[in-house]
Amino acid sequence: MAGTPIVEIRHLFKSYQRGGQVVPVLHDLSFDIAEGEYLALMGPSGSGKSTLLNLIAGIDKPDSGELRISGEDISRLSESGLADWRAANIGFIFQFYNLMPVLTAFENVELPLLLTGLGRRDRRERVELALEMVSLTDRSAHYPSELSGGQQQRVAIARAIITDPLLIVADEPTGDLDRVSAGDILGMLERLNRELGKTIVMVTHDQRAAERARIVKHLDKGELVDGESLLKTQ
Amino acid sequence: MYYAKLVLRNALRHKLRTGLTMLGIFVAILAFGLLRTVVEAWFAGAENASTTRLITRNSISLVFPLPITYGERIRQVEGVTRVSHANWFGGVYVSEKNFFPQFAVDAATYLPMYPEYLIAPENMKAFLLDRKGCVVGRKLAQQYGFKVGDVVPLRGTIFPGTWDFVVRAIYDGADAKTDTSQFFFHWDYLNEILKKTVPRRANTVGVYIVGIDQSSRAAAVSAAIDLGFRNSLAETLTETEKAFQLGFVAMTEAIVVAIQVVSFLVIFIIMAVMANTMAMTARERLAEYATMKALGFGPARLVALIFGESFAIALAGAAAGIAATFPVADWFAHRLGTLFPVFGVSRHTVIMQLAAALLVGAVAALFPGLRAARLRIVDGLRNIG
Ligand SMILES: Nc1ncnc2c1ncn2[C@@H]1O[C@H](COP(=O)(O)OP(=O)(O)OP(=O)(O)O)[C@@H](O)[C@H]1O
Ligand SMILES: [Mg+2]
Numbered sequence: 122m123a124g125t126p127i128v129e130i131r132h133l134f135k136s137y138q139r140g141g142q143v144v145p146v147l148h149d150l151s152f153d154i155a156e157g158e159y160l161a162l163m164g165p166s167g168s169g170k171s172t173l174l175n176l177i178a179g180i181d182k183p184d185s186g187e188l189r190i191s192g193e194d195i196s197r198l199s200e201s202g203l204a205d206w207r208a209a210n211i212g213f214i215f216q217f218y219n220l221m222p223v224l225t226a227f228e229n230v231e232l233p234l235l236l237t238g239l240g241r242r243d244r245r246e247r248v249e250l251a252l253e254m255v256s257l258t259d260r261s262a263h264y265p266s267e268l269s270g271g272q273q274q275r276v277a278i279a280r281a282i283i284t285d286p287l288l289i290v291a292d293e294p295t296g297d298l299d300r301v302s303a304g305d306i307l308g309m310l311e312r313l314n315r316e317l318g319k320t321i322v323m324v325t326h327d328q329r330a331a332e333r334a335r336i337v338k339h340l341d342k343g344e345l346v347d348g349e350s351l352l353k354t355q
Numbered sequence: 356m357y358y359a360k361l362v363l364r365n366a367l368r369h370k371l372r373t374g375l376t377m378l379g380i381f382v383a384i385l386a387f388g389l390l391r392t393v394v395e396a397w398f399a400g401a402e403n404a405s406t407t408r409l410i411t412r413n414s415i416s417l418v419f420p421l422p423i424t425y426g427e428r429i430r431q432v433e434g435v436t437r438v439s440h441a442n443w444f445g446g447v448y449v450s451e452k453n454f455f456p457q458f459a460v461d462a463a464t465y466l467p468m469y470p471e472y473l474i475a476p477e478n479m480k481a482f483l484l485d486r487k488g489c490v491v492g493r494k495l496a497q498q499y500g501f502k503v504g505d506v507v508p509l510r511g512t513i514f515p516g517t518w519d520f521v522v523r524a525i526y527d528g529a530d531a532k533t534d535t536s537q538f539f540f541h542w543d544y545l546n547e548i549l550k551k552t553v554p555r556r557a558n559t560v561g562v563y564i565v566g567i568d569q570s571s572r573a574a575a576v577s578a579a580i581d582l583g584f585r586n587s588l589a590e591t592l593t594e595t596e597k598a599f600q601l602g603f604v605a606m607t608e609a610i611v612v613a614i615q616v617v618s619f620l621v622i623f624i625i626m627a628v629m630a631n632t633m634a635m636t637a638r639e640r641l642a643e644y645a646t647m648k649a650l651g652f653g654p655a656r657l658v659a660l661i662f663g664e665s666f667a668i669a670l671a672g673a674a675a676g677i678a679a680t681f682p683v684a685d686w687f688a689h690r691l692g693t694l695f696p697v698f699g700v701s702r703h704t705v706i707m708q709l710a711a712a713l714l715v716g717a718v719a720a721l722f723p724g725l726r727a728a729r730l731r732i733v734d735g736l737r738n739i740g
Contacts, residue, residue, distance in 0.1 A: 175732075175733055178649070180648075180649050180732040180733060180736075181731075181732070181733045201653055204648065204651045204652070204653050205651060207649065207650070207651045208650065208651025208652075209651075213646075213649055213650065215646070215736070219642065219643075219646040219736075221361075221643060221646075221647075222368075222643075223361065223364035223365055223368060224361065224364070228357070228360075231357070232647075232650065233650050233651065235357060235358075236650070236651050236652065280650075
C-alpha cells in the first residue's frame with residue numbers, strides 16, 4: 122500500500138524567536154511520507170515533534186526548505202490560501218480534543234462542513250455517518266461537557282474525517298486519556314488507516330501508541346535519528 | 356442559521372456576565388434616551404418655530420415695551436403680510452410653582468397667525484366676544500382641570516392686582532410638537548385696565564409678531580423694520596421666531612451642554628464596561644479561535660462571530676432600554692407638568708439610542724476581533740492545558 126509519497130520534505134528548517142534569541146528547532150529535515158502511511162513521530166520533549174506536525178498540517182510556516190503535499194509546495198501559499206488548503210486537505214486531532222463547548226457533538230462534527238458548499242441535508246447525512254463510525258450516534262445531542270474524554274476525542278475524530286481529508290494529523294491524541302479510552306482511540310485510528318486508507322501522522326510519547334502505527338520515526342534536537350523502526354508490517 | 360446559533364450560545368455562555376452587561380446597557384441607553392429627550396424638549400420651542408414669523412422687540416431688552424403705534428408702521432414695510440402684538444403677563448395662578456406662560460394678545464390678528472393652535476369656531480367666537488375671556492392649551496387645561504366656563508384668577512406680578520379670566524376656549528395642537536401649555540387673553544382688556552390704573556404703561560406692547568410672505572426674505576425684512584425705527588425713542592430688534600426662541604435657550608445653554616456631556620459620558624462608560632466584557636471573552640477563547648482557524652476558518656469569519664456576539668448583547672440591552680424610555684419619559688412628562696411644553700421621545704432620540712448601542716457593540720468588538728484575526732494558530736493552541 123505504501124507507494125507514492127504524499128508528503129515530501131526537503132531541507133526543512135524552522136526556528137523560533139525567544140527573547141531576542143533565535144532557537145533552532147528543526148534542522149535540515151528531509152523525508153517522505155507515503156500515501157496510506159500511518160506514521161508515529163516520537164522523541165523527547167522539546168525535540169520539535171509538534172513543530173514538525175504543525176508545518177505538515179499547514180498551521181505554521183518553515184523558515185526555508187520545501188514542503189510538498191500531494192505535489193503542492195504549501196510553504197508558498199498565502200495565509201488565506203493555506204486556510205482553504207487546510208479546510209480541504211487536513212483533519213486535525215488534538216491532545217485536548219479542542220471541541221467547541223457551546224456546540225453539541227453533532228454540531229462540532231458539522232463545523233468543518235460549513236466551509237464547504239454542502240447544503241443542510243447533505244451535511245446532516247455526512248455527520249450522521251461520521252458519528253456512526255465513531256459509535257456516538259446516541260450522543261449526538263450532547264455537549265462536550267457531558268461527554269467523557271474518550272468520547273470527546275471520538276467526536277474530534279469524526280470532525281477530522283468529515284471532510285474526507287488527504288491527511289490526518291494527531292498531536293498526542295491519547296495524551297489526556299486513560300489506558301482503555303486510549304486503546305479505543307488508537308483502534309479507531311488504525312481502522313481509519315487500514316479500512317479507509319487514510320494517511321495519518323501522529324505525534325506521541327506513548328510507546329504503546331507508537332506500536333500501533335506502521336512506521337515510527339524518532340526526532341531528537343530537530344533531527345531524525347536513524348534506526349527508523351518498521352514495527353508493524355503485514 | 357448555524358452561525359446565529361453559535362453567536363447566541365457564545366453570548367449566553369456566561370449568563371451572569373452577559374446579564375450584568377446587558378443590564379448596564381439597558382440602564383445606559385435608557386438614561387441616554389431620557390437625557391436626549393430633555394435636551395430636545397429644551398429646544399422644542401425653537402425647533403417648531405415658524406420661519407415666516409418674525410418677532411420685533413425693543414432693542415435694549417425684552418423688558419422694555421414698544422409703542423402700540425409701531426404696528427401700523429411695521430405693516431407698511433415691504434414683504435410684511437400681517438402684524439400682531441402680545442405682552443408677557445407673568446401672573447401667578449394660586450401658587451408660584453404653578454408656572455405657565457400667559458400672553459395678552461390681539462386675539463383677532465394673533466391667533467390666525469398660529470394655525471397650529473386648533474380652536475372650535477363656536478369657542479373662538481365666544482372668546483372674541485368676551486373681553487375677560489381667555490384661551491388655554493389642552494395640556495394646561497389637563498394639568499389644572501380647566502374647563503370652558505371656569506374662572507381662572509391670576510395674581511399679577513408685572514401688572515398689579517388680581518385678574519379673573521373666564522375660559523372660553525381650549526386649543527389643541529396641530530401635532531404633538533405644538534406647545535399647548537399657554538394661556539392667552541385680550542390685550543385690549545389689559546390695556547383698558549392699565550389706562551385706569553397705570554396710564555403710563557398703557558398703549559405699549561412687549562413684542563410684535565410679524566408675518567412675512569417668504570422665509571427667504573426674513574433677514575431683509577427684519578433689517579428694513581429695524582431701519583425704520585433707527586434713532587427713534589425705542590429702537591427695535593427684529594429676528595425670526597426661531598432665533599428669538601433660541602435666545603431664551605441660550606440663557607440656559609450651560610445646563611443643556613452639561614446634560615449633553617453627561618448623556619455622552621453615560622455611553623462612554625458603558626462602552627468601557629462592554630469592551631471589558633468582550634476582551635475577557637476573547638481572552639478565554641483564544642484556543643477556540645485557533646482551532647477554528649486550523650480547521651480553515653478565515654479571520655473574517657471569526658471577526659464576524661465576535662462582532663455578532665457583541666452586537667447581540669448590545670442590541671438586546673438597548674432594545675429593552677429603548678422600550679423602557681417611552682413609559683419612563685411619559686412618567687417624567689407627567690411629573691414635570693408644563694415645565695417643558697413638549698416632552699416626548701422623538702424618532703430622532705430612538706435613532707440616537709440605536710446608533711449608540713451599535714457604536715458600543717462595534718467598539719467593544721474591535722479589539723477582540725483584531726486579536727482573533729491576528730492570532731497565530733500555534734500560539735493560540737498553546738493556550739490550552
Ligand atoms: N511558538 C513558539 N515560540 C517559541 N518557541 C517555541 C514555540 N513553539 C515551540 N517552541 C520551542 O521549540 C522547541 C520544540 O517545541 P515542540 O513543541 O515542537 O516540541 P515537542 O517535541 O512537541 O515537545 P513536547 O513533547 O513537549 O510536546 C521547544 O524548545 C519549544 O520551547
Ligand atoms: Mg508537542
